[in-house]
Amino acid sequence: MSEEFKNAILAGLYDSKYAPKLEGPAPKLLTNQPTETLWSHLQQELLTCDHFVLAPAFLTVDMLVPLKAILARIAKKGVTGTILTADYLNFNTPAVFTELLKLPNVKTKIVTKEAFHMKGYFFWHGSQQTAYVGSANFTRNALLKNCELTLRVTSEEQADLTQQLALILKHLAEDALTLTTDWIKAYQARYRPPVSTAAPKNNKLLPNRMQKEALQQLANLRAQGNTKGLVVSATGTGKTYLGAFDVKAYAPKRFLYIVHREQILEKTKASFQKVIGGPASDFGTYSGKKHETKAKYLFATVQSLAKDEALEQFLPTEFDYILFDEAHHLGAPIFQKVMAHFSPAFCLGMTATPERMDDFNVYRSFDYNLAYEISLDEALTTELLCPFDYVGVIDYEFEGEMITEKTPLKQLTAPERVTHILKQLEYYGSTKSRGGLVFCSRQQEAKALAKAFTAAGYPSQALTNEDSVIKREEAVARLESGVLKYLISVDIFNEGIDIPCVDQIILLRDTRSKIVFTQQLGRGLRLFPGKTSTLILDFIGNYQNNYLIPQALTNDRSLNKDRLVADLKEQVVYGLSTINFDEIAYQKILAVIARTKLDSLKHLKEAYLELSQKLGRIPMRRDFYRNSQLDPRIFTQGNTLVSYADFLDKLGVSQELSRYATQVIAFLEKELMNGMRKHELLLLQQLLLAEITQEDYRKLLAKAGCYVNDEVLASVNSILSLRFFEVKAGKKLRSETYGAKPLITFEQGKYRLNTAFSMALSQLAFRQHVEDIIETGLLLSKEYQPQKRFTLYQKYTRKDVCRLLDWPKDISAPLYGYRVVDDVCPIFITYQKEKKSYQNTLTADCAIRWYTRSPRSLASKEVTELLAGVKTGTPYVKLPLFIKPSDAFGAEFYYVGEAKIIAESVHEVELGAKNKPKKAVAMDLLFEQPLSFEIMEKLQGFSADSED
Structure with missing residues (x-):
């Protein structure tokens, strides 16, 4: 064991005076944080280990999806593991064991020892072993949200702790049963769900947090004399009930609700009646053959209402409150006709997607009065929506060619592709799934896939825009009742459909726009009893617009490649959701980002027009910042x-x-x-x-x-x-x-x-x-921190550093990797630099091996300046340290704090070609504080097996 390893352990368990140079092996207590969860640690361990044992007493089906994605990747490297669990307290459902049986590189063992209640996760990395022991089971809340406490310890194979652990795991595994289908059948027969101790819910309809804030903003808007208002809220966050609550508060003499799709009209009317109350005769419908014109609260489709004979029945002031649902459709002539006819005292628009791919400005229709806005990421963070598990997998490769936008239909419906799709659905899907929506690219593809899915044991039905409303409603009812497993369509279910039970969204088409991607994603995010997460399975081909996927998932509007790649590597997401890609799909997206000019005039103009529509004027730089539209520095x-x-x-x-x-x-x-x-x-x-x-x-x-x-x-x-x-x-x-x-x-x-x-x-x-x-x-x-020159983990260019060090001139051009000026020497390191004869190696999270320019020796002037006072522990030169992941990252470097030279690590080396070696000086730089988990992920890349 190295001296540094010993010091790390002694500092953690005996006395902090040992000031470890390697924080990585030191014992550490972990809790779930917004940017660093227990799952993020386990995920990184799985990606880098040789072997693992997961020993949680309790698991949930929803948390197995991200685990499957990781296991699918490491299985290709030959990494295997064991899961030890049990049937204690009947917490683990039969579905959990069925899903565990799918894992290809994992052996699941059922511990027979009475009252097995362990929560431990163990990983082997060569001769070292890391253990995570604490209060967290393998459940979504425990690994991503709950206030859990987990101790991480690392030890060598000869350590007594490692030997104790190996013995315990060995005895548990020897006495355990191997999970089989027969065992699951027997468990299913005796399984009784745990009795819930939760207090009964109050069934009284009350506004949620979002609705309360929106209701107050609407009241404020009207108090200021405004007659129009717009609410922008992600699908599934309760816009319908929000409208009902506001109508109840307004207490209109007559109210009119208008929407463009008939299939949601009756459900909406029922929701309003629940909130407002009163006799059923107060609520009427104007659609199809129903023309209940005298109702106090009238719910109409625009198609029926826009007819001349219909509008003639109503005075312009007939309704003092009118609500346009899915208001982004107001640009259509039929809506404009209705809107021009009526003059209500107040008019409300509601939409989840105000941004349009046409030139219509929904904000202008409501006098730019944006009363309230809640985005998809906010709704997920505040748990107004069901969390999702996004898994990006590579689409089928046909005769050496990946699926593209122009792939012939016969290849899209080829048996080999269908088999590939169903194999992924079988692996990532769950037997407890209530049903899914499949979005494909062409109508004939939808019909062919529906037949193939049904023949394979997944009852499915294709729906196209040729199908009537009645046929669509019947198909939805069959999905909700469990008769159908999937509905397969092109774009007809992007909006205007409410199937809360859906817990699978399957994307078999290219991402043409963030709007459509978000709409289709939102189809599966409505809350529903017993639904804990939604699987988003995205089949990724060689599509030109693949860069839109991370933009939509992370809500990144910066148009900055570095930030988008960093978001993708960090798997930025909100709330309890997770994002995973298989390695090939990930590389496909990176390749598209690399060749796409995100900050092109075309993209900048799109962002500009979108914001100018929202504001009703020329946006200023501060408007882009405040509206999170894009980074104004772009x-x-x-x-x-x-x-x-x-x-x-x-x-x-x-x-x-x-x-x-x-x-x-x-x-x-x-x-x-x-x-x-x-x-x-x-x-x-x-x-x-x-x-x-x-x-x-x-x-x-x-x-x-x-x-x-x-x-x-x-x-x-x-x-x-x-x-x-x-x-x-x-x-x-x-x-x-x-x-x-x-x-x-x-x-x-x-x-x-x-x-x-x-x-x-x-x-x-x-x-x-x-x-x-x-x-x-x-x-x-x-x-940034105004009291300091540099802010930890912010990005700076060499020119920025020259300025912030108060240097009189910009010498960034000849600065290169470092420059000693008086008592300071900024050091710039490209961690994964291509085509060089040495490697800047991170030692755990608190030191890095660094090399001077060549030719240099210990006697060189700049080296002696750098080393002044180092051996005595009183270094003269300060070393602000800046690191970037690779040359592809651009001109900016992350500031990781000041560093100190580890005196005993300094030595001369020979670099370059063997026939023409040049001298340089190597040394270890110790960070003033260990790197955060988040910055380590950014520097080291997406994963250990990433090639970017």
Whole structure:
């Protein structure tokens, strides 16, 4: 055992004075956190171990889906394991054991020892073994949400703890029974579900959290004199009941509800009657052959109501409250006709998808009065929707060709593809499933797949837009009753259908838009008794729009490749949901992201038009930030744009800006709006009002919580005078891109705006841009700690680091991997760098092996500067450390804190080709604090078997 390993254990279990250099092996207590759950640890252990034993007394079927996804991946590497569990207290259902029997690389053993109540997870990594022991069973709540406490310990194979554990597991396994179908049948016969001790639920209908907030916002809207309002809420969050609660509160003399699909009309009417109460005669229908025109609360389809003879029966003021459900359809002429006829005292629109692929602006129809909005991720986090388990698997490969948008129908319905689909459904699906919706690309494909599914023992029915409403309703009823297992369609179930029992969504088509993806995902997320999660099984082919999948799943609108890839690697999701990809599908998505220009003018324009429709005006940078539409920094990060003003100019938006004004805007937006340092922004904000003394400026910074010293004040002057950029081609850059004149002057202890800048501010458009950049920068600065130069785990470029270290010039071009300047040396490491003769290796989560440039030796000047005071424990040079996963990550590096050189690790090495080796100096850098689990995942990649 290494000395570092011993120190880690001693520090954790004996005395913290041992200050371990390797935190990884140290004992650690784990609890579920928003960015670090117990499941995320177990997942990483499974992906990197040689062998494992999971020993939870209790398991639930819903948590087995993400486990299956991980096991399918590691089975390809030959990793095997054992699951020890039991039938204690009848907690584990027969369905759990049936699903465990599907696992190809796992042997499940039924412990016969009485009252088996263990909660342990054990993983072998070569000669080391890691154990997780605590209170968490293998259930969704325990591994993702509950306040559990789990101890993680690591030991060597010769350790007494390891030997004790091996003996315990051996005895349990020897006395246990191997899980078989016969055992499951016997268990099924004697199984009795545990008696619930939960208090009986109050059946009185009351608004949920979302509905309470929305009702208050609607009341506020009307109190301000508004006659229209829009509610945007994810499918399944209770929009129908929200409407009913608001109508009850409003107490209209007459109310009209309008929707475009007849099949949800009767259910909606029944829901309103439950909330509002009163005699049944108060609630009427106007659709098809029912024309109950006298009802106080009238529920109508737009198709019936829009007829001339229908509208003639109602005065424009007949209804004082009108509600348009699925209001995104209001652009259709039939809706416009109805809307133009009526003049209610209040009109409410409700929709889950206000963004449209056409040019219709639903926000304008309601005077841009967005009363309330709750997104899919918010609804999942607050448990208004059923959690989902998304699994992305690769589609069938036909004669060496992956499925694409243009694949012939005969290949889409080939027996081999059907077999592939059913094999995945059998593995990931559950015998307790209540039914699923299958979305495919073509109508003939739907019909052929329905026949094939039925023949294989999965009763299914295809539905197309050729089928009548009655036929669709009958098919839905057959699915709900269990007669059918799947309904297979193209797009007809994207919206306007309510089947709460559905717990499987199968996607057999390319993702053409985030809107459609979210609509289809939402079909399975409604809460339903006994439904604990929904399986989303996505068959991924060689589709051009695969990048939309992580965008939709993570709600990432940044248009930033680095962030999208990071989200994909972290499997960002909300609440109790999980995301998993098989390795090939994951690589397919990464490849599409790599070749797609997310920040193209086309995509930026789409985001701009979407937000401008929502606001009813030209969006400012701060609007993009506040509405989470996209990261406003994106307008300066590509090669085609220098600023948001430049973007507006390319759209043809008139701004009347002088050349100098556009240059200053480019400077402010590119260099200062990132919010990494508030100092310049606060000074400019003040100077827009009046000049300020340096003493008062110091006070202003202190009040804002910013660090203040002579060095940073000099740096601010250098930045705003543009002197910082005067290196090599910097003068040319300054004059052609940023303008030739300083923005401020500092004389006689006072800061003032430069004359040219001050005069330009008389242009209204220019002043609006400057104020917007400052405000947006201050909003973005909330992501950083103002009292420190660098914020842990935020991203910085080399130029950012030069500025934030208060260096007088931008020397980022020749900086490369490191540069010693006085008493500081920033170090930039590309962790997985291609084509190099050495590897920067992370040692657990608290140290990294690093190499200097070559040729260098221990006698080289910069090396002696780096090592000054290291051996005595009083290093002279500070080492802020920046790491990025790979060259593909772009120009930004994560700041991981300051590092210290481990003196005894310093030694000379030879790097490069064997015939021409060059000397360098290798050393271990110890992080000031162990890396977080989240940043470790970002640096090391999606998983141990990832090739990106």
